[in-house]
Amino acid sequence: MAAASAALMEVLEGEDDDDGEMVVGLGSYGGRVRLLGGGGGCDEEGEVAAAETMLLWGLQQPTLVQPNAFVSQSSLALAIETCGRSLSILQSPSSLITPGVTGSVMWDSGIVLGKFLEHAVDSGMLLLQGKKVVELGSGCGLVGCISALLGAQVILTDLPDRLRLLRKNVETNLKHEEMRGSAVVKELTWGDDPDRDLIQPLPDYVLGSDVIYSEGAVEDLMETLLQLSGIQTTIILAGELRNDSILEYFLDAVMKYFVVGRVDEAQFHPDYRSRRVAMYVLVKK
Numbered sequence: 001m002a003a004a005s006a007a008l009m010e011v012l013e014g015e016d017d018d019d020g021e022m023v024v025g026l027g028s029y030g031g032r033v034r035l036l037g038g039g040g041g042c043d044e045e046g047e048v049a050a051a052e053t054m055l056l057w058g059l060q061q062p063t064l065v066q067p068n069a070f071v072s073q074s075s076l077a078l079a080i081e082t083c084g085r086s087l088s089i090l091q092s093p094s095s096l097i098t099p100g101v102t103g104s105v106m107w108d109s110g111i112v113l114g115k116f117l118e119h120a121v122d123s124g125m126l127l128l129q130g131k132k133v134v135e136l137g138s139g140c141g142l143v144g145c146i147s148a149l150l151g152a153q154v155i156l157t158d159l160p161d162r163l164r165l166l167r168k169n170v171e172t173n174l175k176h177e178e179m180r181g182s183a184v185v186k187e188l189t190w191g192d193d194p195d196r197d198l199i200q201p202l203p204d205y206v207l208g209s210d211v212i213y214s215e216g217a218v219e220d221l222m223e224t225l226l227q228l229s230g231i232q233t234t235i236i237l238a239g240e241l242r243n244d245s246i247l248e249y250f251l252d253a254v255m256k257y258f259v260v261g262r263v264d265e266a267q268f269h270p271d272y273r274s275r276r277v278a279m280y281v282l283v284k285k
């Protein structure tokens, strides 16, 4: 329990908002998040997870919003302005027809998370300069590339057979000599023992966008989150609101080991807000 004390100190200083939700600072993210299960009412993780998904689907009505509003998944490259640079993220739309391949194109939550990081650093809510960042399920690599441009030492990871496009995107977009951070690509299959470089030292931040999309992968993903996080680690996950039962399943599972807070959409980058994307900050209990 000592591990959680630093993160929870801020939690104890949190305040209730008008809806009775507890609004707190969590981990190294300087903004305020809505603590799941912190506003009273329900005690069990299952109840909290069910209430959270009901709230999101009830309030945000994500299914009424157009999916992938920020990306064209049929294009061979996605152009995006970030950190004073023009990035060109290569995609492989034809690979999407291969069963199990999802990271060969960009997804909205990757853009929302990447631009959120830029916005949070610009507004002093987040410090990535010199920090160790591990990105899970990097896909085309936008989030990791933005983190490196913001000064972090980034390890972008994905399944072993998904690394070619990821490496190409890192090499193409991060070759400038004056870059503040660094980026390397490594394989990491969730649930497997991570390479030493990933855990020694443990990362300051673990990032993931659209990595919660099947119940089958939740146990392995959670195992990896546990392996990669220590007292100083802040996890930031952005997820597409496609399926309420998968999100509920994930939240129920992670809340046993992590304190979880939702970032309000108002804190996303003003040009990259979506009711289909939810963002969570997690710290180990």
Ligand SMILES: C[S@@+](CC[C@H](N)C(=O)[O-])C[C@H]1O[C@@H](n2cnc3c(N)ncnc32)[C@H](O)[C@@H]1O
Pocket: 102, 103, 104, 105, 106, 107, 108, 109, 110, 111, 136, 137, 138, 139, 140, 141, 157, 158, 159, 162, 188, 189, 190, 208, 209, 210, 211, 213, 217, 220
């Ligand atoms: C929906 S894609 C999201 C890609 C990217 N983060 C984005 O937002 O555009 C999910 C990513 O998770 C990776 N992934 C799925 N299962 C995985 C596993 N068991 N271990 C490691 N990565 C996995 C996929 O290869 C893919 O890159």
